[in-house]
Amino acid sequence: MNIRTLCLGILNFGDATGYEIKKLSSEGRFSHFIDASFGAIYPALTRLHEDGLISFREEFQDGKPTRKVYSISEAGRRDFIDSLDDEPAPDKFKSQFLFLMMCAEYLDKSLIRKFIDDRIAHLEDKCQHLDEVREHCDHDGSQFVIGYGKAMFQAALDYLKDNRAFVEQLGKDRNLEAAE
Amino acid sequence: MNIRTLCLGILNFGDATGYEIKKLSSEGRFSHFIDASFGAIYPALTRLHEDGLISFREEFQDGKPTRKVYSISEAGRRDFIDSLDDEPAPDKFKSQFLFLMMCAEYLDKSLIRKFIDDRIAHLEDKCQHLDEVREHCDHDGSQFVIGYGKAMFQAALDYLKDNRAFVEQLGKDRNLEAAE
DNA sequence: TACGTCATGTAAGTCGTTACATGATTGG
DNA sequence: CCAATCATGTAACGACTTACATGACGTA
Numbered sequence: 001m002n003i004r005t006l007c008l009g010i011l012n013f014g015d016a017t018g019y020e021i022k023k024l025s026s027e028g029r030f031s032h033f034i035d036a037s038f039g040a041i042y043p044a045l046t047r048l049h050e051d052g053l054i055s056f057r058e059e060f061q062d063g064k065p066t067r068k069v070y071s072i073s074e075a076g077r078r079d080f081i082d083s084l085d086d087e088p089a090p091d092k093f094k095s096q097f098l099f100l101m102m103c104a105e106y107l108d109k110s111l112i113r114k115f116i117d118d119r120i121a122h123l124e125d126k127c128q129h130l131d132e133v134r135e136h137c138d139h140d141g142s143q144f145v146i147g148y149g150k151a152m153f154q155a156a157l158d159y160l161k162d163n164r165a166f167v168e169q170l171g172k173d174r175n176l177e178a179a180e
Numbered sequence: 181m182n183i184r185t186l187c188l189g190i191l192n193f194g195d196a197t198g199y200e201i202k203k204l205s206s207e208g209r210f211s212h213f214i215d216a217s218f219g220a221i222y223p224a225l226t227r228l229h230e231d232g233l234i235s236f237r238e239e240f241q242d243g244k245p246t247r248k249v250y251s252i253s254e255a256g257r258r259d260f261i262d263s264l265d266d267e268p269a270p271d272k273f274k275s276q277f278l279f280l281m282m283c284a285e286y287l288d289k290s291l292i293r294k295f296i297d298d299r300i301a302h303l304e305d306k307c308q309h310l311d312e313v314r315e316h317c318d319h320d321g322s323q324f325v326i327g328y329g330k331a332m333f334q335a336a337l338d339y340l341k342d343n344r345a346f347v348e349q350l351g352k353d354r355n356l357e358a359a360e
Numbered sequence: 361t362a363c364g365t366c367a368t369g370t371a372a373g374t375c376g377t378t379a380c381a382t383g384a385t386t387g388g
Numbered sequence: 389c390c391a392a393t394c395a396t397g398t399a400a401c402g403a404c405t406t407a408c409a410t411g412a413c414g415t416a
Binding site: 001006009012030032033034035081084085087088089090091092093094095096097098099100101102103104105106107111115118122140141142144145147148149151152154155156158159160163166167170 | 181186189192210212213214215261264265267268269270271272273274275276277278279280281282283284285286287291295298302320321322324325327328329331332334335336338339340343346347350
């Protein structure tokens, strides 16, 4: 799913600025299955506007930059809802962390331990964050989707805690840089 | 992690052709956290060879095209193992399926049911596939990584089975195309 | 003083996908 | 007979990232 459709979909749930779309997609309730950068969002919004699928109003504020608040148009809504009937593209998951763990035998035990500690901390953050978002969100579809994310993160977390000893023991005992 | 490093890493575990790297990354034991296309792999191998990080021998076979079997060089191995000390980039997960489920209220109940049936079938395939790969693989690092993938897929599967009724009930009752 | 937040946007460049081109063999 | 598998590669295109430019305010 491209950034264009993503923007349209988010605007379908309510008006937003480019900045808010970025925050929603990388920190908010979509952040566990989507990500987009400013450099992708702003041009996408410009194009959607040119195509008549969204409109915007400017909100002047003192002390802060002017906001462009985008709204989806009727044509945009139609376009978006039609697109939902298409089979979803398969999920994409890329993990350099797993790639690294696969190479545990080439890493120092201490380094593996550090990477796993970081990862566990990161997953705990994510889980906690999803819990918070879920509490402050009464949209049913989002609830379902947050639950799905939580289930996956929690499973990863449990697996890491239960199996870290196994992968840590695969590493090299210390950095033998002096020797060779 | 770019395709270049991916190829180097796979070659670090043993010689392979471009075709085999593709298969490993999209069907084999790396397929749940990595993917690469031919159009990315072949140029990457050419460049790695130019840079002296890999070498290749040609294997002529009758009835089948000639294979170029690549091997990692000492320089390549050093380069790769050094790169492992860097902090791994954060995981990336993109799911159009979850995006779709978030929009359940705009979909027909029947369509949601179909999408979920497909997804469950797909996840069951993946789980079974990982089980098979795990049995035929005695590399410890890979075992750990396969287990991680399995845990995540299984969690997603269980969640879907337990909560599908909730999201299905959010959908529209039938396709009201005649009305409007 | 320097960084983080709010806010928009551009431009260059990287990276990777998709489609094409080629062609023999095997299996349903 | 058609599709899939094996096998390599190119070229065009698209998508996205990164870095930059601008600027005021708040806070540690």
